[in-house]
Amino acid sequence: MTRALLLLSSLAALLALASGCTYSVHEVTAAGFAPADAAPAPRKGEWIHARGEQSVVLGITDNTDYVDRAYAELVSQCPGDIVGLSTRTSTSLGFLSYTNVVEMRAMCLR
Amino acid sequence: MLRRLLAILPLALGAAPLCACATLHKTAIDEIDAQHGRLQPFEIHVSDTGLDAKALGAVASVAARSSRPSKVADIVALFEFGPKTGDPVFSDTFADHVVDEVLARCPSGRVTGLVSLRESAKYAVASGEVVTVRGFCILD
Numbered sequence: 001m002t003r004a005l006l007l008l009s010s011l012a013a014l015l016a017l018a019s020g021c022t023y024s025v026h027e028v029t030a031a032g033f034a035p036a037d038a039a040p041a042p043r044k045g046e047w048i049h050a051r052g053e054q055s056v057v058l059g060i061t062d063n064t065d066y067v068d069r070a071y072a073e074l075v076s077q078c079p080g081d082i083v084g085l086s087t088r089t090s091t092s093l094g095f096l097s098y099t100n101v102v103e104m105r106a107m108c109l110r
Numbered sequence: 111m112l113r114r115l116l117a118i119l120p121l122a123l124g125a126a127p128l129c130a131c132a133t134l135h136k137t138a139i140d141e142i143d144a145q146h147g148r149l150q151p152f153e154i155h156v157s158d159t160g161l162d163a164k165a166l167g168a169v170a171s172v173a174a175r176s177s178r179p180s181k182v183a184d185i186v187a188l189f190e191f192g193p194k195t196g197d198p199v200f201s202d203t204f205a206d207h208v209v210d211e212v213l214a215r216c217p218s219g220r221v222t223g224l225v226s227l228r229e230s231a232k233y234a235v236a237s238g239e240v241v242t243v244r245g246f247c248i249l250d
Contacts, residue, residue: 010173014166014179026193027228091192098191
């Protein structure tokens with residue numbers, strides 16, 4: 001009975017791994033909370049977001065600047081100070097292929 | 111008494127890896143803010159459950175007394191192609207709210223000495239994929 005239960009639960013977990021989307025989260029960092037310019041009055045803040053992706057098939061890709069593009073996209077959204085930056089690098093795993101993702105989220109102080 | 115202790119020690123050491131094995135994958139240290147004030151430490155943990163296909167296959171093989179489940183696990187591994195840190199998880203956004211948590215702990219946003227850690231706590235077939243952020247809130 002216990003063996004059958006163990007077998008069934010292991011196979012169910014394997015099926016979930018094969019059928020569902022799985023990810024590997026490599027790094028999550030929180031940084032840069034101190035504004036570059038200490039303004040005397042409170043400033044308006046809004047969240048900004050940028051994402052870069054790199055598709056890799058059998059270890060081959062032609063896109064090697066996705067992080068640079070994500071960073072440029074983030075900076076272009078904010079004319080003031082960018083603070084409270086959260087950066088995630090992860091991989092969306094797939095069948096003989098994968099997608100590397102960099103996701104940046106920060107607060108723009110105008 | 112001593113003999114009993116010596117007999118238990120190898121068993122305890124041998125069983126330790128079966129309980130959990132912690133791995134530190136990455137560390138990032140942020141800037142130190144020069145502002146003065148009292149410092150209040152804070153620590154934020156977020157985690158998700160990872161699954162190890164090969165270990166699941168091995169457990170299923172033992173339960174079934176057959177090597178077939180291990181072969182199935184090898185096929186499943188083809189669907190998990192790519193670089194891995196720890197075991198695969200079913201969500202890549204589980205740690206996206208850490209900055210919100212930092213601001214919740216320190217609403218003034220005067221934060222210094224942030225350390226971001228990426229860790230895993232590995233168990234037999236599953237793992238805890240953990241993101242930890244430690245820092246200090248500058249008060250006053």
